[in-house]
Amino acid sequence: MKKSISALLLLALLSGCSQAPAPPSGPSAADLLAEGAKVYTKTCASCHMADGGGVPNLQPDLNDNPVVTGDPTTLIRVLIQGPAKVLPPDRPHFSNTMPSFAPTLSDEQIAAVLTYIRQQYNNNPSAIDVQKVAVIRNQYGG
Numbered sequence: 185m186k187k188s189i190s191a192l193l194l195l196a197l198l199s200g201c202s203q204a205p206a207p208p209s210g211p212s213a214a215d216l217l218a219e220g221a222k223v224y225t226k227t228c229a230s231c232h233m234a235d236g237g238g239v240p241n242l243q244p245d246l247n248d249n250p251v252v253t254g255d256p257t258t259l260i261r262v263l264i265q266g267p268a269k270v271l272p273p274d275r276p277h278f279s280n281t282m283p284s285f286a287p288t289l290s291d292e293q294i295a296a297v298l299t300y301i302r303q304q305y306n307n308n309p310s311a312i313d314v315q316k317v318a319v320i321r322n323q324y325g326g
């Protein structure tokens with residue numbers, strides 16, 4: 185008897201859980217893009233320009249850029265560590281220096297701005313995940 189009551193209770197609990205709405209798992213894609221546009225304008229446009237086009241010899245063009253559209257881990261590391269520590273030594277040379285943004289941007293701001301430059305300048309709709317930024321910040325410092 186006791187057993188079947190606790191089994192019933194367990195059943196009630198379990199079905200209660202399965203009916204609860206799933207908690208929102210982070211910002212929606214639209215939120216990320218809106219936030220990314222803000223971060224870009226404030227933090228990146230002074231060097232990479234509002235249209236992402238950069239300035240010849242000073243800062244790279246982010247349009248149709250293989251680093252931006254490529255491996256998310258490398259792209260996140262470019263912001264967390266700064267490009268000089270991450271990109272191959274034989275890359276094209278630019279006379280300006282891009283700092284690490286680990287001290288000034290949150291994981292969510294980094295995910296947002298990278299998602300924004302992938303979609304806005306590269307037609308790559310795959311978003312950069314906030315959790316992935318957190319993992320890479322842990323691993324590579326910042």
Ligand code: HEC
Pocket residue numbers: 223224227228229230231232242243244245249251252259262263267268271275276278279280281282283285297298301
């Ligand atoms: C002070 C100027 C400056 C600012 C501000 C700046 N960057 Fe850069 N960025 C550069 C330079 C210079 C390079 C090339 C660095 C190198 O190759 O060592 C670069 C490289 C990159 C790259 C790698 C692409 C490539 O072809 O090398 C990405 C991606 C990037 N920046 C994104 C951003 C984002 C996103 C922001 C804003 C959060 C930002 N940058 C802010 C100057 C800047």
